[in-house]
Structures are given as C-alpha cells and as structure tokens.
Amino acid sequence: MTRLGMVIDLEKCVGCRACMVACKVENNTPESAFWMYVFRLEDGEYPESRVSFLPRPCQHCDNAPCVKVCPVGARYTRDHGIVVTDWDRCIGCRYCEVACPYGVNYFNYKKPKELQYLNWENPDVEVHSQGEVPPYKNPVLAGKFGPEQRKVAGGGHTKGVMEKCTFCVHRVDSGLDPACVVNCPVGALIFGDLEDPESPASRAIADKPAYRLLEERDTRPKVRYIGAPVSSTAREIERPKVRN
Amino acid sequence: MRIAITALVAVGGIVLALVSALLLAAPLGGAPFDESFSNPRLVYAPTLAVIGVALVFSAAIVYELMPRIGDD
Amino acid sequence: MATSTQTQSPLLPYGVGRFGAGWGVVFLLFLVLLAVGLYGYSRQLIEGEGVTGLRDVGTMGGAPWGLYIAFELWFVGIGFGAMMLVAAARLAHIDLLKPLVRTMCVIALATLFIGGWSIIVDLGQPVRAVVNIIKYARPMSPFFGTFTIGLVAAFAATLVYLFLDGRRDAAILARRPSRWSWLHRLAASGYTDTEVEKHRRRRSSALLAGALLVVAIVAASTSGFVFGIQQGRPGWFGALQAPGFVVLAMLTGTAATVIVAASLRSGLGEKEALGSRVFTLLNTVMLVASLVYIYFIVVEIITSSYSSSLADQRVTDALLTGEYAWMFWLSAALFIVGAALSIFRATASRSSIWLVVVAAIAIIIGALLKRYLLVVPPLTTGRLLPYADGSYSPTWVEYAVVGGLISLGVLFFMIFMKLFPILGLNDREENV
Numbered sequence: 001m002t003r004l005g006m007v008i009d010l011e012k013c014v015g016c017r018a019c020m021v022a023c024k025v026e027n028n029t030p031e032s033a034f035w036m037y038v039f040r041l042e043d044g045e046y047p048e049s050r051v052s053f054l055p056r057p058c059q060h061c062d063n064a065p066c067v068k069v070c071p072v073g074a075r076y077t078r079d080h081g082i083v084v085t086d087w088d089r090c091i092g093c094r095y096c097e098v099a100c101p102y103g104v105n106y107f108n109y110k111k112p113k114e115l116q117y118l119n120w121e122n123p124d125v126e127v128h129s130q131g132e133v134p135p136y137k138n139p140v141l142a143g144k145f146g147p148e149q150r151k152v153a154g155g156g157h158t159k160g161v162m163e164k165c166t167f168c169v170h171r172v173d174s175g176l177d178p179a180c181v182v183n184c185p186v187g188a189l190i191f192g193d194l195e196d197p198e199s200p201a202s203r204a205i206a207d208k209p210a211y212r213l214l215e216e217r218d219t220r221p222k223v224r225y226i227g228a229p230v231s232s233t234a235r236e237i238e239r240p241k242v243r244n
Numbered sequence: 245m246r247i248a249i250t251a252l253v254a255v256g257g258i259v260l261a262l263v264s265a266l267l268l269a270a271p272l273g274g275a276p277f278d279e280s281f282s283n284p285r286l287v288y289a290p291t292l293a294v295i296g297v298a299l300v301f302s303a304a305i306v307y308e309l310m311p312r313i314g315d316d
Numbered sequence: 317m318a319t320s321t322q323t324q325s326p327l328l329p330y331g332v333g334r335f336g337a338g339w340g341v342v343f344l345l346f347l348v349l350l351a352v353g354l355y356g357y358s359r360q361l362i363e364g365e366g367v368t369g370l371r372d373v374g375t376m377g378g379a380p381w382g383l384y385i386a387f388e389l390w391f392v393g394i395g396f397g398a399m400m401l402v403a404a405a406r407l408a409h410i411d412l413l414k415p416l417v418r419t420m421c422v423i424a425l426a427t428l429f430i431g432g433w434s435i436i437v438d439l440g441q442p443v444r445a446v447v448n449i450i451k452y453a454r455p456m457s458p459f460f461g462t463f464t465i466g467l468v469a470a471f472a473a474t475l476v477y478l479f480l481d482g483r484r485d486a487a488i489l490a491r492r493p494s495r496w497s498w499l500h501r502l503a504a505s506g507y508t509d510t511e512v513e514k515h516r517r518r519r520s521s522a523l524l525a526g527a528l529l530v531v532a533i534v535a536a537s538t539s540g541f542v543f544g545i546q547q548g549r550p551g552w553f554g555a556l557q558a559p560g561f562v563v564l565a566m567l568t569g570t571a572a573t574v575i576v577a578a579s580l581r582s583g584l585g586e587k588e589a590l591g592s593r594v595f596t597l598l599n600t601v602m603l604v605a606s607l608v609y610i611y612f613i614v615v616e617i618i619t620s621s622y623s624s625s626l627a628d629q630r631v632t633d634a635l636l637t638g639e640y641a642w643m644f645w646l647s648a649a650l651f652i653v654g655a656a657l658s659i660f661r662a663t664a665s666r667s668s669i670w671l672v673v674v675a676a677i678a679i680i681i682g683a684l685l686k687r688y689l690l691v692v693p694p695l696t697t698g699r700l701l702p703y704a705d706g707s708y709s710p711t712w713v714e715y716a717v718v719g720g721l722i723s724l725g726v727l728f729f730m731i732f733m734k735l736f737p738i739l740g741l742n743d744r745e746e747n748v
Contacts, residue, residue, distance in 0.1 A: 034375050041702055056701065063275040065548045071459035072448040073270055073282030086282075091448050092365075092440020094380040095459065101548030101700045103374025107440065109366035148279045159364040160440025214700055217547050220275070230702065232626060239704045240375050265464070270454040283452065290453035293464055298472040301527065304520045308480055308513070309505055 003081040003222060004167060005194040006181070007204045008055050010227030012188035015040050015053035019180035019189060026168060026179035028138050030115030030157050032242035033106035035165035036180045041234040054230050055189065057180065058083060058104040058165035059213060059221030066096035066105070081222055082167045084152035090161040097162060101217050105164045112157040140170050194222060250307040257299030264292035330584055330737040333494050343730055346723040353720010356713040357437055365440060369710045377706035379695035383714040386688040387721065388434035389539055390568070392466060393561065393683070395427035397569015399474055399532035406525035412597050415589040415739040419580065420573055421478040422732050426725040428471045433724065437717050458545065461538030470535045473528050481521060483507040485741045499735060536565040543690060551631035551694035560612050567605040568683045571676035574598050578673045580738060589739055592667040599672045603658035606679055610651050627700050634697040635689060643685050650682030
C-alpha cells in the first residue's frame, strides 16, 4: 500500500524559506497562513549560540488527532495517507486545531479577498502579471480529488473553514511533487512513498537515522527528519508578525 | 399492556440510539487510516441516534398518558 | 388586558399571567441586551470571526477557542447541576426542594438552550453545521457525546420531567378561568389526580429521576472528555477532567439555584415555600461540592507541578505565577470564600439567606473564571514546538454575543414564569 510521506534533511536546510513562498504561491493561501513554515531558531547565548532551521509542514499523521476529533468527517486520511480537509464539509469548529500538537492548522477568519495579498478582482493584477498570478478562485484548487471526489485542495479559501498543508494534493494526484519540494534549492525536502524502498524518500532515510516530531505523543507522522533534533531550549530568532 | 408498550418504546429508543451510533454512523476506534472513517455508513445516522435518545425519555410520557389517548 | 381576567377570577399563583411593571422593565432591559448581542453576531456572520479576538495557535499566536467555549461550558455545567438536584430531590424524597423542582428544570432547560447556541455562535459555518452534524456526526469525536447526550438527551430528559411533573399543577390552573387556561389544559393533558395516576406518577418520576441523574453525570463527563483526552494540548490531558466537570456542574447548578431562588423569594414575596430551611439545605450541598472541588484543584496543581513534561509545566507556571496568575488566584479565592461562607452559615446560629446567596455568587463567578482558565491558557501557552507565546483578549463582539446569550436564557426563564407557576404548588392545594 502506498503511504506518501516527506523526508526533511535538516543537515541540508539553509532556512531560506523558499518552500514557504512556493507554498503560498501554489496554494494561493491567505495572509498570515503558512501551510509550510520554517522555524529559524537559536539556542544558547552569544557567542556560544547555535542557529538551526526546522521546516514544519503538516505532519500527515498516521494516528492523526485532528482526524479523530473532527465532528463531521471533514478532516480525513486519504487512501495514500495524506491528511486533508474537505472545506466543503468543514463547519469551522476548530477542534482539529486545538487537538493538533504541531500547530499546522489555519482557520479562515475573514472573507478570502480581504486576506489575499492582491485584490484579485482588480483586472490590473492579471494584466501586469501576464496571467502568472493565480486567479482569486483557482479552478484547480476548487476541484474534487481522488476516488472519493471531495474538495480538499483549499479552493477559494472560504470564510469560516479550516485549512492546512495538503501535500499539494492537486499536484500529487497528477504525479507531481509538492511545490515546496520542487522549489527547495538544496534538496532538503524529499517526497515519496514510504512503503516503497526504492522511492526517493525511503532511500533518503535508508542509511541515516530519521526521527519524527513529538514521537511521544503517538501521532505517528509521515514526515521524517534527518539531522540533529532541535534543542528543547531553542527559541525563534524573530517572532512572525502575522496576526491579521 | 401499558408497561409492555412503555418498555418497548424505551428499549426501542436505546437500541435505535446504540445501533445508529455504533453501527450506522462513522466507524469508531483505532487510527483512522482511510476515507471511510469520515463518512457515516448510513447518511443521517446521527439523526437516528438523536431520535433514539429522545425516544427513551418519551417512554415516560407514553406510560403516563397512554390510557387517555386510548379512552378518548 | 390581563386586568379583565383578574376581575372575574381569583389570581393565578406566583404571578402567572400578570405582567407587572417591574417584570416589564427587567424584560425590556434583557431584550435590549439581546439586541446588542444579535448586532454583534451579525457583524461576525458577515465579516467572519476576524471580528473576534480568536486567532490560530502556532505562528499566529492566538487562541482558536475563547469566551464562547468558556461560557458554553459554564452554561451547560449549570444545567447539568440543576438536573442532578432535580434527580436528588425525587430520589432522596427531599420535600424541602419540592417547590423548586420546576425552577431547577427551567434553569436546566434555559442553560442547555443557550449552551447549544454558544456552540453555534462559535462555529465558522453555523448554517452548514446544522445540516452536516445531523448528516455526518462521528461517534469518534468527543463532540458526538456533546450533541447526543450533553444537549439532546439532557434537554429531552429535563423537558419530559418538567412536563410530567407539572401536569397536576397545570390541571389546577386550568380550572381557573384565564387567558392562558387553554395552555394549562394542554399542559395538564387530561390529568385528574386519581389514585391510579398518582401511582403511575410515583413510579415513572422515580425512574425518570434516575435517568436524569445518569444523563447529567454522563453529559458533564462528555464535556470533560472534549479536553481530557487530548494528548496534543498541554494542560488538558488528564483523568481528572471528567470528574472535575461533574463536581463543578453540581456546584454551579446549586449556586445558580440559590441565586434564582433568592430572587424569586424577594420578587414573588414567597417566604413560606422558600423558607430559610431550603437555603440551609442548598448551602450544605454547596459546602460539600465546593470542598470536593477545591480538593480537585489542589490535586490537579500538585500533579501537573510534578509532571516531567516541560510543556505541561509551562502551562502550570502561566496559571500559578505567570500571565493568568491573577485570574487563577482570584478564582481560587472565590471558591475558598464561597466554601468558608458556607461553613460559617452551616455552623452559625443565625440563619441568614443572604450569606448563602453571597457564597453562591462567589462560587458561580469563580467557576466561570475556572472555565476560562481551562480553555484559554493551554492554547496560548501550551506549545510543543518552539512557537512564541500567544495571547487572547476578547473583543466587544464576543462580550456582546455572550451578553446576548445570557439575556436569551433570562428571557426564556422570565417568559416561562408568566405562563406556568415557577414554583410547585402546595400539595394541600385544592384537589384537581
């Protein structure tokens, strides 16, 4: 059985946050929503300080607390293991968010157009970007996916529903890697089938010790990390000012 | 007779609630590994569960009011 | 208009059918509060929940659950507690509480009603929610218990109890000509107070009271499980959550009953049915429950202070010495003051009613703070990845909506007491 997962090589990550940008453009996410987020951390005091980076997509847990608590089955695990949100069924109770230990959920607190970086209804946007800027309602993201035919790619970011990283379900379903993976300049993000020993993801962790975040919480994530774990005393170098 | 009908309504309510919650609604327990965990096996099963729950208590109304309904 | 009926018939008891000026002023006041709440909620519906202080955990540094959920827990807790008292009054044959049984049923119904609405106003997609819950609700989610047992079962059980228990009084009222006699006839539904009917009433009320007790305990526990089984949120996971909810429900239900009973006593001038002994009894219940609850708080703090998890420790620190310390210690002080007043009242020679009322007010406010402290600090300070601390402060919309919800409950109660006698009629009252 296919189990899609991601390997994140912290020894390679340079903290450039290209993955965050790629994610925002690909998924057209609203302001202050970071489906992919990269912690830039420091530990210790100068001159004995150490800097580290920790990319944090949704962990796509095998034992996902968010899936368990969803009262209406809007959050679910697909056949290949991707955890998605059916934004057409979500009632906006935010239970998934409070149950998730990783803080990967983003709720749409406002009308979509108020939280987009550009006013997509302005015709100039399309003219000046020569059609490169995705439309406000990206038809691909609004589509139905998988054999279950449900709306799980975020769509037009409807007000009052929960969203999070989908592993770019719309790309994966057509055989592509997630946007963050293909945009990483140093190949720190590797995507593939964790059950297939020949997949790039499995090969990446074949001869290196890999671990998962917060293993003690028994969420069994499908995101594996290579490299030194982040120290428990590490702190963010700068706080993101993203409270819209 | 009255007690029998009351018991029927109460037990019927409990059975309806349990059957629809445990067998007809979305599956319970374990790590949810595929989409089937997100859908009830019978749509509107939760409504049946709620009706069952309400039936249990209305058995008391049946018990106290039934003869009136019959006589009038 | 009511005066025309007054001239031709004896007055209905406890002000039923008579809409006096005092009642009208209070009613109008709460109607205005409700309107303000509705306006606030309309802003939220149109603009989205960005108008509230709620924000995402993690990078956004907020709390996705806040005032609405804290009040929801507080409301339904009061309701479950009132249900427990109703059940206890019947099962233990506490005759002193008999006049208050209907009051407690209506308190339970009103608080469960606004508790349900508190959940609705918290949702991002309230209209869709109503459809999707009855279509797709999943038993694996603790919310399933909230919907089926916490709201529907509790409401249905209390409503049935209220109806069957009130048939005799409704039959008495139906015999007196008034504008509302059709309603009283309907509520009496043919009750004639025969020996057979009394016998059935005894049997079914005992069984129903037992069911009420079980439902109230299970329902309070399901509220606790919403939090207590979450491993992913420091400060929530624990076996004490569900029993803590049961005890706090009992405590707040009793405190609310004390406050309402005292208001009725002075409002209706009902010094006989609501005598000092009734308050002494409720005071004893409050005393025991508050001591048990204080013990629970102490156990919880000791356990989490010794816990090895850094994240849990951080939440405990925020409560004991950090950002939320003022609220935590104020809440603890209110519980202690409430318990101390109850002890003093239980041992004092003078049987003051106001002492009990002050204790009840202290306890019910302490409980509200405790609900807030359960919901918010674990969201703003309980982080497992290296996010910065978050913050949450409610906006005017949330305060307005919560005020509107409380008004809705009060209006529900006030309307009921004008249609049916809010206190049970004396057994010696004329035969039906």
